[in-house]
Amino acid sequence: MQxxxxxxxISVVIAAIICIVLGPFMIxxxxxxxxxxxxxxxxxxxxxxxxxxxxxxxxLIITAVMVTVFIMAGSSExxxxxxxxxxxxxxxxxxxxxxKVVLKRSLGLRAREKIGLQLLAGLLFGLLLIYYFHRxxxxxxxxxxxxxxxxxxxxPFLIIVLIATANSVNLTDGLDxxxxxxxxFTAIALGVISLLLKxxxxxxxxxxxxxxxxxxxxxxxxxxxxxxxxxxxxxxxxAIAAVAALTKTELILIIIGGIFVIEALSVILQVIxxxxxxxxxxxxxxxxxxxxxxxxxxxxxxxxxxxMAFIFMLLGIIAFLITRMEVG
Numbered sequence: 001m002q003x004x005x006x007x008x009x010i011s012v013v014i015a016a017i018i019c020i021v022l023g024p025f026m027i028x029x030x031x032x033x034x035x036x037x038x039x040x041x042x043x044x045x046x047x048x049x050x051x052x053x054x055x056x057x058x059x060l061i062i063t064a065v066m067v068t069v070f071i072m073a074g075s076s077e078x079x080x081x082x083x084x085x086x087x088x089x090x091x092x093x094x095x096x097x098x099x100k101v102v103l104k105r106s107l108g109l110r111a112r113e114k115i116g117l118q119l120l121a122g123l124l125f126g127l128l129l130i131y132y133f134h135r136x137x138x139x140x141x142x143x144x145x146x147x148x149x150x151x152x153x154x155x156p157f158l159i160i161v162l163i164a165t166a167n168s169v170n171l172t173d174g175l176d177x178x179x180x181x182x183x184x185f186t187a188i189a190l191g192v193i194s195l196l197l198k199x200x201x202x203x204x205x206x207x208x209x210x211x212x213x214x215x216x217x218x219x220x221x222x223x224x225x226x227x228x229x230x231x232x233x234x235x236x237x238x239a240i241a242a243v244a245a246l247t248k249t250e251l252i253l254i255i256i257g258g259i260f261v262i263e264a265l266s267v268i269l270q271v272i273x274x275x276x277x278x279x280x281x282x283x284x285x286x287x288x289x290x291x292x293x294x295x296x297x298x299x300x301x302x303x304x305x306x307x308m309a310f311i312f313m314l315l316g317i318i319a320f321l322i323t324r325m326e327v328g
Contacts, residue, residue, distance in 0.1 A: 004200045008191065011072045011207035012214070018064040019215025027219060027226045030054035035101050053224060056097045058232020060219075061180075061212040062090050065239070068208035076201030081128060082242040083205070088121040089166050089238025093230035101229075108230070118166065121238070122159035129245060130154070140248050142255070142319050145326025147248070161250050166237030168260035171267055171286045173233040175298050176222040178288060180213040181306045182259045183236050185313040187213065189256040190243045193320050202243055209239055222299050249320060256316030259309045263287055 031054050066083055073079040095117075096108040108114075129135040137154035138147040150157055173179035191206030213236075219225045228236075237260075244253040254261055266287035273281045283293040291301045 008207040011204045012211035015064040015068040015208040015211030016215035019060050023219045055227040055229035056231045057226035058228040061232050062235050064212035065208045073201040073204040079201035079205045085242035086235045086239040090235030092117045093234030097229040097231050118163045122162040126155035126158045139250050162241045165241035166234045168264040169237035170233040172263045176224040178302050180216050182309040184210050184213045185309040186257050189313040189316045255319050258312035
């Protein structure tokens with residue numbers, strides 16, 4: 001176990017260093033290409049100053065994770081499967097970013113195009129899990145010790161998990177350092193679970209994800225020099241969901257990724273409330289913008305959300321341990 005733990009720590013360091021080293025080269029390159037972020041005019045006014053900040057920085061995260069996994073766990077099929085899912089969703093995000101910032105189509109990919117591509121990626125991953133990895137179609141029920149066999153409904157369930165997670169991370173990526181910081185804690189929780197399940201290559205993948213986000217925060221923390229864009233947020237969401245699927249912890253991910261869940265729910269509730277009553281529950285959604293409009297500084301919102309992500313990380317690990325004891 002000690003050697004695997006050491007490999008995990010080394011993976012965090014390698015991924016962080018790759019991001020930190022490549023950042024000073026990639027950010028000026030993105031700036032020269034004029035790949036700048038578009039800012040919502042109906043959002044908090046202080047955000048308008050961020051217009052033109054280079055985006056698509058998620059390429060840094062993806063590169064760091066890929067290189068680290070190939071170095072530390074290159075022969076592992078499960079880690080490579082997680083990398084492929086990350087690449088698939090990151091590729092969808094990259095295409096969306098490219099259309100928005102290079103082709104100047106502000107809305108990016110059409111909703112049906114984006115969902116269609118995500119459906120395809122989820123379907124292919126589901127088939128890979130069942131027919132290549134022989135994962136089965138069961139999911140762990142938190143706190144019960146039971147495994148629910150979804151049978152033919154597992155792949156539709158998996159697709160929902162993948163799409164929901166990717167888009168929830170995307171919604172969370174609205175403040176400097178927010179999504180990357182929250183993902184650090186999510187990756188730690190999934191990494192600990194992978195270690196406990198003796199799925200060491202997945203633990204290394206999670207460590208690489210954690211390290212890459214830490215390295216990215218050197219450039220993405222307030223005031224951000226680069227944004228991850230949909231390239232990064234979609235890749236992170238796909239990666240997180242892939243690990244949850246490979247460890248059968250899709251439902252525990254709801255706890256681990258509590259911040260992502262809350263951010264997505266705030267948008268859903270806002271839309272439902274406005275359509276039903278013409279009244280808004282929040283000053284603005286996602287939730288982080290609500291607190292900004294309440295007068296909180298951007299850094300205060302981010303720090304509190306990071307703290308809550310840390311709490312959700314602990315709760316998720318505890319939930320897994322209780323579930324495992326019940327199974328045992």
